[in-house]
């Protein structure tokens with residue numbers, strides 16, 4: 226089965242300069258009762274975005290009409306906590322194609338990559354530059370190129386390269402899927418089982 | 422060069438290793454539950470694939486289930502639907518389900534070990550980050566996302582990059598009243614919530630060795646709270662004695678063969694770790710968290726840190742956490758009135774935890790301002806507690822023993838801590854809203870939680886123990 230293809234994007238960004246954003250904030254547990262992958266975007270950052278009466282909290286960035294774009298930029302250790310893939314689904318379903326942070330939790334990173342959502346890890350300094358750029362001009366545009374593995378703040382031209390596992394890069398740029406890959410090695414699995 | 426315990430187990434499970442690709446790792450047992458599996462089953466159906474090894478897949482219902490009147494239909498419609506869906510999927514794909522009403526039902530990380538499914542040298546995964554618990558047996562065990570749940574269902578394998586290895590050694594004598602939960606909260610307070618990211622952590626040292634299996638599970642359980650991929654402890658006599666005779670443990674000749682293999686599972690003297698940390702058991706106080714991630718912990722007598730003690734770029738996040746918790750710089754938690762006490766979760770809901778709490782609360786009664794929930798980790802733990810008469814002790818103390826499930830650890834069922842209320846909790850996460858929207862969590866050990874329930878405020882268990890000594 227193929228997954229979403231990602232090669233290159235250039236868009237404005239949504240800044241969320243908070244550290245250690247855990248997956249319970251991204252999608253609270255009470256919204257994990259759905260049995261399909263769709264619709265989680267409505268509850269993305271639910272308790273930061275809406276108050277107890279479901280009214281939008283004006284001071285939260287997703288409710289600020291000045292900020293939009295396909296890249297979410299967040300503080301370090303993004304996606305820590307629960308392994309719920311619903312967090313990656315919610316971010317992608319909301320309309321983001323990439324998340325930029327100076328550090329990602331392991332499981333979140335894997336989940337994002339399995340859903341065509343690109344986690345881009347940058348240095349602390351570069352992260353600060355992006356925040357500075359977007360707080361200076363909320364329409365500041367950032368370019369992410371997966372093929373050549375760089376991220377660029379378009380207005381200033383500042384660029385940093387980022388790492389990505391070569392296998393995962395191939396999957397994302399071609400829309401391959403892990404299960405197809407493992408199934409292509411099925412005879413090795415059978416061999417392993419008999420040798421045990 | 423010698424090998425680490427982690428590498429020995431990993432190497433024994435590599436199906437295929439190709440330059441530039443993650444390894445294909447064979448999974449011995451895949452645990453599944455109702456929340457992170459439905460989309461994976463749908464994926465299989467869309468691909469027209471069966472579950473490749475249904476006999477190596479074990480299912481239970483835990484995250485959503487009520488902890489009162491489990492014999493009645495689940496009231497909450499969406500929860501009921503999710504649990505029903507699991508039942509249907511397991512029947513369709515030929516998977517054994519320990520659902521509600523089954524004598525083996527319980528929190529997935531409690532039942533695997535207690536049924537003898539989790540064993541030294543194995544590989545275990547589950548769509549739940551606290552799968553690291555099973556590493557206490559000297560196994561590789563970690564949490565995965567739903568796409569990977571589908572992957573393991575389809576192939577009994579997982580594509581995985583080999584993590585780096587970290588050793589955390591704890592040596593020395595623990596103070597009275599300090600236990601496994603305090604050790605791990607202490608370690609995480611030192612490493613931070615991200616300090617273990619990218620690592621498989623092996624815990625060693627004489628303090629760790631002296632812990633029971635329950636204590637070791639508490640430690641490995643919270644490995645994920647420092648970001649680690651998994652945690653593990655080399656098997657020894659304690660491990661072997663725990664596994665022996667359990668429902669699905671090997672028997673007879675198989676047992677002898679298994680034990681002989683398990684005895685080879687340790688890190689060689691000259692094994693190379695990418696990072697090594699040492700801690701002294703004597704330095705560890707009863708711990709409590711004050712913030713909104715498990716790395717924000719202090720000794721129970723210490724004060725909440727000052728905002729200015731953090732780097733400038735971290736101050737915003739820190740202030741946000743304190744505001745959420747309703748605390749201020751330099752505040753002391755000791756003596757702070759609380760509203761709820763939750764004793765449960767895959768971190769601390771095993772029979773030993775309940776025995777320890779029961780022994781302490783015997784003849785005491787909870788404070789009027791506190792609501793206490795004791796939620797056993799499994800049906801077997803619940804029955805054992807009743808056999809030992811612990812339920813009577815709990816009842817007399819105002820600590821009703823409920824039925825097994827995840828409960829207020831994540832508040833997916835009706836066990837939610839109300840907005841603004843403080844809960845001393847034996848679970849593993851204090852994230853914003855984790856125990857219910859706007860709830861405030863202080864993570865602590867079962868003894869600290871029990872003592873706080875008795876006094877109605879955050880309490881140093883050592884004070885109680887001192888008094889007890891004076892009396893006796």
Ligand code: SF4
Nearest residue numbers: 551766767827830831
């Ligand atoms: S008790 Fe809590 S941490 Fe453990 S499996 Fe359940 S929800 Fe996850």
